[in-house]
Amino acid sequence: MHARELLVAVAVLAVVRDARASTLDLYGFGMRAPALAGTGVATANDYESVYANPAGLAEVTEKRATVGAVIADFRTKMDGDIVGDSSSGTVLGGVVPIPLEGWAEDRFALGFGFYVPNQALNRVRAPFPGVPQFALLENRTHVIAIQFAVGVKLTEKLSVGAGVIVLAALRGGIDVTTDANQNFSADSEQRLIAQFSPVLGARWKASSRLTYGLVARAPVRSDYDIVVTSDLGDALPLTLPEIRIAGTAQYDPLIVAAEAAWRPSEKLLFVGHLAYHRWSAYPLPTKNPVPATPDQQPPGFKDRPVPRLAVEWMREVGPVTLSMRAGYAFMWSPAPEMKGQQSLLDNHRHVLSLGLGVMLSKGPLPVRVDLFTQWHRLQKRTHVKDPELQQEGEMPLFDRIGTSGNVFVAGAALGLDL
Numbered sequence: 231m232h233a234r235e236l237l238v239a240v241a242v243l244a245v246v247r248d249a250r251a252s253t254l255d256l257y258g259f260g261m262r263a264p265a266l267a268g269t270g271v272a273t274a275n276d277y278e279s280v281y282a283n284p285a286g287l288a289e290v291t292e293k294r295a296t297v298g299a300v301i302a303d304f305r306t307k308m309d310g311d312i313v314g315d316s317s318s319g320t321v322l323g324g325v326v327p328i329p330l331e332g333w334a335e336d337r338f339a340l341g342f343g344f345y346v347p348n349q350a351l352n353r354v355r356a357p358f359p360g361v362p363q364f365a366l367l368e369n370r371t372h373v374i375a376i377q378f379a380v381g382v383k384l385t386e387k388l389s390v391g392a393g394v395i396v397l398a399a400l401r402g403g404i405d406v407t408t409d410a411n412q413n414f415s416a417d418s419e420q421r422l423i424a425q426f427s428p429v430l431g432a433r434w435k436a437s438s439r440l441t442y443g444l445v446a447r448a449p450v451r452s453d454y455d456i457v458v459t460s461d462l463g464d465a466l467p468l469t470l471p472e473i474r475i476a477g478t479a480q481y482d483p484l485i486v487a488a489e490a491a492w493r494p495s496e497k498l499l500f501v502g503h504l505a506y507h508r509w510s511a512y513p514l515p516t517k518n519p520v521p522a523t524p525d526q527q528p529p530g531f532k533d534r535p536v537p538r539l540a541v542e543w544m545r546e547v548g549p550v551t552l553s554m555r556a557g558y559a560f561m562w563s564p565a566p567e568m569k570g571q572q573s574l575l576d577n578h579r580h581v582l583s584l585g586l587g588v589m590l591s592k593g594p595l596p597v598r599v600d601l602f603t604q605w606h607r608l609q610k611r612t613h614v615k616d617p618e619l620q621q622e623g624e625m626p627l628f629d630r631i632g633t634s635g636n637v638f639v640a641g642a643a644l645g646l647d648l
Contacts, residue, residue, distance in 0.1 A: 252397065252450060253300070253319065253345055254281055254375055255482040256367070260323065260343070261298055261600035261643045265585020266540035267557025269503045271489035272433060272443030276645075277323025280343045280379040283431035283445040284391025287325060287381025290339035296323040298600070298643025300345075306364050306608065306635035308575075314367070314635065319347045321643060337383040341393075345375040359516065359526050360627050362613075365565055365574035367606075367637060373452050373480045374398050379429065386435070393429040395447070397480060398422045400454040406470075407461050425451060443489045449511065452480035477516035483564075484508040497545060501557075503538035509564030515574070527571040527619075531564040540583075553587035555602070563611075570619035575633050577608040598645035606637035 253259075260278030263270035270282030277296055279286030298321040304314025321344070328338040379393025402420030431445035458473040487505035494500070512531040518524075540557035558581065565576035585602035612632045 252373060252375060252452070252480045252482050253302075254395070254450065255485075256637075257300065257302070257604060257639050257641075258282075259345065259377070260296075260321065261602050261641050262553075262555065262585065262587060264604060264639070264641065265555040265557065265583050265587075265600070265602035266501060266542065267503075267538045267559040267581055267583045267604075269489060269501045269538050269540045269557060271431070271445050271487050271503060272441045272491040273489075273499065273501060277325050277341050277343050279325075279381065279391070280323075280341045280377040280393050281395070281429070281447075283433060283443050284341070284379035284381050284393040284429055285389040285431040285433040285443065285445075287339040287341045287379060287391055288337065288383035288389035288433075290325045290327050290341070290381070291336070293326050293648040294324060294598075294645055295648060296598075296643050296645035297321070298323075298641055300639065300641040302637060302639045304367060304635075304637050306367055306637070307633065308362060309632050312635070313364070314637075317347065317349070319345050321345055321641070323643075323645075339381050341377075341379050341381070343377040347374065360571055360573050362568075362573040362575055362628060362631055364633070365515075365529075365576045366563075367576070367608075376424075377429075388435075389433045391431045395427045395429060395450050396424045397427075397450060397452040399425045399452050400456070400479070402455075403457045403459065405459050405461075420456065425453065427451075439493045441491045443487075443491070445485075445487050447482070447485045449484050449508075450480070450482040451478055451513075453478050471520050471522075473519045474517065475519060478513045481512060483511060497543060499542040499544075501538075501540040501542075503540070503559075505536040505538075507534050507536055507564065509533055512564065529572055529574050530566050531574075532566065534562040534564045536561060549590055549592040551587075551589040551591065553585075553589070555583070555585035555587065557581075557583040559583075561606075568613045569616040573613070573627065573631075575611075575613060575631070577611045577633055577635075579609070579637075580607045581605070582607070596647040598647075599643070600645070601642045602640065604637075604639040606639070608633065608635045608637075610634040 258264040258268035259281035263278045263282050274282035274286040275289040301318040303316045306314040323343040325341045376396040381391035383389045401423055405417045407415055427448040427450040429447045434442045455476040460470045485505055485507055489503040492500045509531040510533050512529050514526055538559040542555045544553045561579040563576040563578045583604045588599045590597045614630045
């Protein structure tokens, strides 16, 4: 490897991208919950419960396997120019009641859920501080998410559950050396490791018409840490310091959500949801590559509430049960005005969702088909830099920038009772 190739390799490692929210936080998990604007704390009772609320698994009575797909088109804009693109992934889920006897009979169930991106298991790109990027809207949602949970019915009214969300983190190193002919060579090793985040939930059936749910999810993150070392001998008349390319590729905050579900009739369901998102712990997307680099300004994100409303209407047509779903959520942006060094841009979002469920209950293998679509509308926002808030001798990369756009998401899944 020649010196020019070495510099190109290092430059490739610094392609600009910042820490994003995962697909779990952006859309919800599964098909029914996203169709209901990301609710489900008080209503999910299938594989979606592993994320929405593990306590919902206590209602599982049949083994079920589900496979589906999700696609998203990010039409996010900066000063009118589209900077987003598309992503897609596969959804896998399943639930299994645990056959126990005595008091524990029909009280325990296990669930699992996977989101597997179609392009890469984990893609990491590190931003230069100050380069304007959408901080939370991911136009390349490439990180695998694995979820497991168990639900327990303590009484006829009270259920609890616990689970874990696992994201892939990237660790590795690049060692640059020279051979006897003074040619550069690089030995690269990267590996994926697991980062775990617990999920705890409870559900209370106050009556046949009213159910309450509560869930707490620890921060979910996918970090990367790659150390570049060099031993160039006499090939270059200088000594290169150790370079550490590290940061956070995906980040979801601590979330505590409460939800109430009301059934005025067997065919109609109304859901109200309020969540607390602790965005104040949002980490810097990238750490400084060398110790001598001046400290970065903190992101300064704020904690935010997130309200959601949803409705589901069911109708039986012969052996088929149709479920029509709709929902709305307001995603209050945690990002302050980016007047200083950082340019982690974000917008308030209005999320509208629609969905359809079709269940064929008769036959040797009962079949469920679920569809959903979401429209994320970004409120227009303008960021104006303040030169006095820049680091000494540094000029802002822009004076004023406007952000807006849309995100379109759709998914479909097939489930079989086994």
